[in-house]
Structures are given as structure tokens and as C-alpha cells.
Amino acid sequence: MLFYLISAIIFTTVAFAAPTPAPTLTVAEEMEAIFQNLTEEAQNDYFQILFDHTLTLAELDQKWDEWAEKHGIADKWAVYTSKWQARKEKFNETTVSVIERLPSTYKMLSEITANRNQTLSQVETALEELKEKFNLEVQLILILSKTLILNEEIVLGGGPIEVGNEVTGNSFRRMRDFKNKNRDVKSLLIPGPL
Numbered sequence: 001m002l003f004y005l006i007s008a009i010i011f012t013t014v015a016f017a018a019p020t021p022a023p024t025l026t027v028a029e030e031m032e033a034i035f036q037n038l039t040e041e042a043q044n045d046y047f048q049i050l051f052d053h054t055l056t057l058a059e060l061d062q063k064w065d066e067w068a069e070k071h072g073i074a075d076k077w078a079v080y081t082s083k084w085q086a087r088k089e090k091f092n093e094t095t096v097s098v099i100e101r102l103p104s105t106y107k108m109l110s111e112i113t114a115n116r117n118q119t120l121s122q123v124e125t126a127l128e129e130l131k132e133k134f135n136l137e138v139q140l141i142l143i144l145s146k147t148l149i150l151n152e153e154i155v156l157g158g159g160p161i162e163v164g165n166e167v168t169g170n171s172f173r174r175m176r177d178f179k180n181k182n183r184d185v186k187s188l189l190i191p192g193p194l
Contacts, residue, residue, distance in 0.1 A: 027087045030080045034073060042071040098136045105130070105137035 025033060035043065049055070049063045061081075068077030112126045131138045 025083075027080070027083045030076075030083055034076050034080060038071065038073070042067075042073075045071070094136070098140065101134060101137050102140065105134045106141055108134075109138065109141060 038046075045067055046064070049060065049067060052060075052063075055063065064077065064081075065074070068074045108130055109127070112123060112130065115123075118126070127138070
């Protein structure tokens with residue numbers, strides 16, 4: 001359900017066509033509409049395909065097309081997958097754009113916080129102005145900073161050495177705090193509810 005909420009907030013599909021009486025559905029709303037009208041058998045079939053980890057991504061696409069045909073929703077599935085694909089492409093474009101702007105945004109953020117001739121209120125105002133222009137970049141830098149602070153011993157050297165997901169030494173796994181707070185790449189590879 002969280003995936004649907006995040007998708008609805010962040011990845012809303014925008015229609016550039018002439019206004020129509022029916023509202024344009026987001027990708028998440030489109031999937032919910034498809035699932036609401038499916039039989040239990042159709043839903044079970046969908047999830048059997050989803051959880052078959054032996055299939056390639058191309059095979060998954062083919063199986064879902066066959067699934068949609070079998071359950072009489074090929075037209076709705078085609079609309080949904082085209083919206084999902086457009087969402088994925090927009091997400092990828094945005095991601096590349098944000099990553100390209102990270103170094104300059106970090107430099108601006110550092111300049112704001114390094115200026116000792118301003119009050120905390122002035123720092124806060126400057127940071128808010130930076131967020132207005134580069135909100136995603138600033139948010140990403142803050143998340144990265146929090147991760148680095150939690151792993152300060154490793155960042156500064158001389159601390160425990162990370163091996164895989166485990167940290168040797170005191171065996172404390174700081175990264176587990178972020179495990180369930182970030183979306184994984186699977187949501188960009190596979191359409192539908194995860």
C-alpha cells in the first residue's frame with residue numbers, strides 16, 4: 001500500500017490531451033482499478049508470475065500479457081503498462097538529472113553552512129531557498145549525510161571494515177536502519193503491486 005501512496009504522490013502521470021470528462025488515473029490508481037475487478041483466481045495467477053524468480057524480465061512481460069489475455073483485460077493491461085513505462089522513463093530522466101546536479105548543489109549547500117557570518121535564521125532561510133530550486137538534490141544530500149554520520153568510523157578511517165552488509169569489529173549493522181526506508185530497484189523493473 002505504501003508503494004501505491006508513494007507512486008501516487010511522486011510519479012503522477014500527466015495527460016497533455018484535451019480535457020475529458022473522466023479524470024486521468026495515475027499509474028497506481030490504474031493498477032488498483034484493474035485489481036478491484038479481478039477474480040481471486042486472476043489475482044493469484046498474477047502473483048504466481050510475480051514470484052516466479054526463474055523468469056527473465058522479458059519472460060515476465062510475456063507471461064503478464066498472456067495473463068491479461070486469459071482474464072479478458074488485455075486492453076486495460078496495455079494502458080496500464082504504457083503508463084508504467086512512461087513513469088519509468090520519467091523516473092530515469094529525473095534520476096539522471098538529479099545525480100548530475102548533486103555536486104553543484106552540495107557545493108552550494110556547503111557554502112551556506114560554512115558561512116560563519118550569518119545567524120541560524122539566515123542559514124535556515126538560505127537552505128529553504130536552495131530547497132525551492134533543488135529540492136530532490138538537497139533531500140538526497142541530507143539522506144546521504146545521515147548515512148555517512150551513522151557510519152562515521154568507516155568514513156573517517158580507522159574504524160571497522162565493512163564486509164558485505166556486516167561490519168566487523170563491534171558487528172553493529174548501522175545500514176539496517178535504512179533497509180526498509182528506501183525503494184529498491186525492483187519497483188522500476190516490474191510493473192504492478194510489490
